[in-house]
Amino acid sequence: MKGEKNVDVCLITPGHPSKNPRLVKEADALVEAGFEVAVVAGDYHPWGHEADEQFADREWRLEHVEYGPMASPLRRAMLSGRKRIAGALDSVIPVESEFLNLRAIHWAIPELMQRTRSIHADLYIAHYLPALLAAVAAAQEREAKVGFDAEDFHRGEFPEREQESQKARLTRWMEEKFIPRCDYLTAAAPGVGKEYAEILDIFPPTTVLNVFPLSQRSGHTPTEELAEESPDRGLSLYWYSQTIGPDRGLETVVQAMGLAQRKGKDLPPLTLSLRGSWASGYEEELRTVARSAGLDDNQIRHLDRAAPDQLVERASQHDVGLALEQPDALRARDLCITNKILAYLLAGLPVLATDTDGQRYVHDEAPEAVALCPAEDEEVMADRILRWAQSPSRRLEAADAAERAGRERFNWALEKEKFLSQVRSVLD
Incomplete structure (x- = not known):
């Protein structure tokens, strides 16, 4: 032909x-x-x-x-x-x-x-x-x-x-x-x-x-951009997607952050770092929830979308990765294992994940690196955040387990x- x-x-x-x-x-x-x-x-x-x-x-x-x-x-x-x-x-x-x-x-x-x-x-x-x-x-x-x-x-x-x-x-x-x-x-x-x-x-x-490939751990992001990736203080909770919008579990996270602040003593400042494009009207909606939870505006931090081969390297600059799939919303979301939870592990980031069918599989493979919690339970989520925020040694142990899981299993x-x-x- x-x-x-x-x-x-x-x-x-x-x-x-x-x-x-x-x-x-x-x-x-x-x-x-x-x-x-x-x-x-x-x-x-x-x-x-x-x-x-x-x-x-x-x-x-x-x-x-x-x-x-x-x-x-x-x-x-x-x-x-x-x-x-x-x-x-x-x-x-x-x-x-x-x-x-x-x-x-x-x-x-x-x-x-x-x-x-x-x-x-x-x-x-x-x-x-x-x-x-x-x-x-x-x-x-x-x-x-x-x-x-x-x-x-x-x-x-x-x-x-x-x-x-x-x-x-x-x-x-x-x-x-x-x-x-x-x-x-x-x-x-x-x-x-x-x-x-x-x-x-x-x-x-x-x-x-x-x-993701092991090679994506480093060498893909301009140095000056990488230096500005994380907040300059406290603990950065990190989440990314193409769209930052409702029904993604973000409201529960900000409520859990507020609860953790009220319950914790000598707690380092908490920041929610979000990468993606805001859905129409959602930024103000989420900030309203955050203010009602007792958070300041600067505790919700927006990051622009990034090239796919930079996502792992950028994630490594934060402290805890958030995988917030909602099990009751759609059957597909309950079953899936998203890019983000696997990117966090390869980046050496401990993961706070909702208890879905797919994410339970990852937890069972790397239990020391992934902490599960019910999807809409801010009380349990706040306790998980407090555990890592108040004990840097525990968080470092979880980070080491994540790095090991990324290197030996999830790549x-x-x-x-x-x-x-x-x-x-x-x-x-």
């Missing part, structure tokens, strides 16, 4: 690689292992577009599919209108239509499919469900293998009141129709793999934790071998 591009492995994601470090680690690992690699990725956000420039010198090829703000006005209007019309028709037509479904669930699935089909690979690996449709279509056309990486339990991302929504229904449709067609499945947490195995009646997926040098073994097994 004219213009055919031959690689061993093609990875596909509907989003930016800069917002999906797991995919980037897989692409790098495959190149290291001697595979020719291409990545097909969505290009929809100015920040992500700029951040993706960091991959220009990688040995894998990146091909973008533009939509949203990164597309031309005409293309943006066409894709948005197509999704809206397909969604409306899908809601009223009584029979299932794959043609409508794949256009209703996402803005650019046909374009992802077209770009992926243009790459002749032996194995197509999808990240996130919209990419899975493109991977399966390309693999079928090329008589190739297909894999899917389940970073989350996707049907569990909807609250009970939204279970019959169009998006939830189409999510279940994608899972049930396309995941069983994969030649292999990996999952970012044991609970995610177990749920999919039971629901879809498939072989249990291989767990590949969302850990990409170990997890990538499971991923590569899965790839080799499928291709062989």
Whole structure:
């Protein structure tokens, strides 16, 4: 075929690689292992577009599919209108239509499919469900293998009141129709793999934790920026995400900080250091909660978003990492093991974590480094904070345990071998 591009492995994601470090680690690992690699990725956000420039010198090829703000006005209007019309028709037509479904669930699935089909690979690996449709279509056309990486339990991302929504229904449709067609499945947490195995009646997926390379501990952040990372006094409780918003457990933390201050004697100043972009109106909302808890405004500290390869190094400048998943909100959040808890351990940071299914697994693997507490119990959380704030020696012991866990258990040098073994097994 004219213009055919031959690689061993093609990875596909509907989003930016800069917002999906797991995919980037897989692409790098495959190149290291001697595979020719291409990545097909969505290009929809100015920040992500700029951040993706960091991959220009990688040995894998990146091909973008533009939509949203990164597309031309005409293309943006066409894709948005197509999704809206397909969604409306899908809601009223009584029979299932794959043609409508794949256009209703996402803005650019046909374009992802077209770009992926243009790459002749032996194995197509999808990240996130919209990419899975493109991977399966390309693999079928090329008589190739297909894999899917389940970073989350996707049907569990909807609250009970939204279970019959169009998006939830189409999510279940994608899972049930396309995941069983994969030649292999990996999952970012044991609970995610177990749920999919039971629901879809498939072989249990291989767990590949969302850990980071040991090399990210140092050397990625400008020295002057690193010097300004932590507050210049007291104890810094650190949390990061793309968005700082409600229903993330932050209100409980500030209430626990206020309670700890009232209960503790000779307590060092406590600071909540938050990295990310504020959700609309949430900064004032959280500061109001903080003031009512007896905290000063300077005890809530905002940090700008940072490049993915700087997150571990920046975390190491703080004192305690916060992993605040809410178990009762969504099943997916209860099962997942997030980037942040694993980044904290690699950074040598003791972790204060809510007691979820996924985070309980990490605690059981590194009990001296991770302290669990009920998600909405500020009393228990305050006691955990006091334990480390009033006893630097205990906190240093927990930090040593975290560093050891990151070095010996939770790092990409170990997890990538499971991923590569899965790839080799499928291709062989």
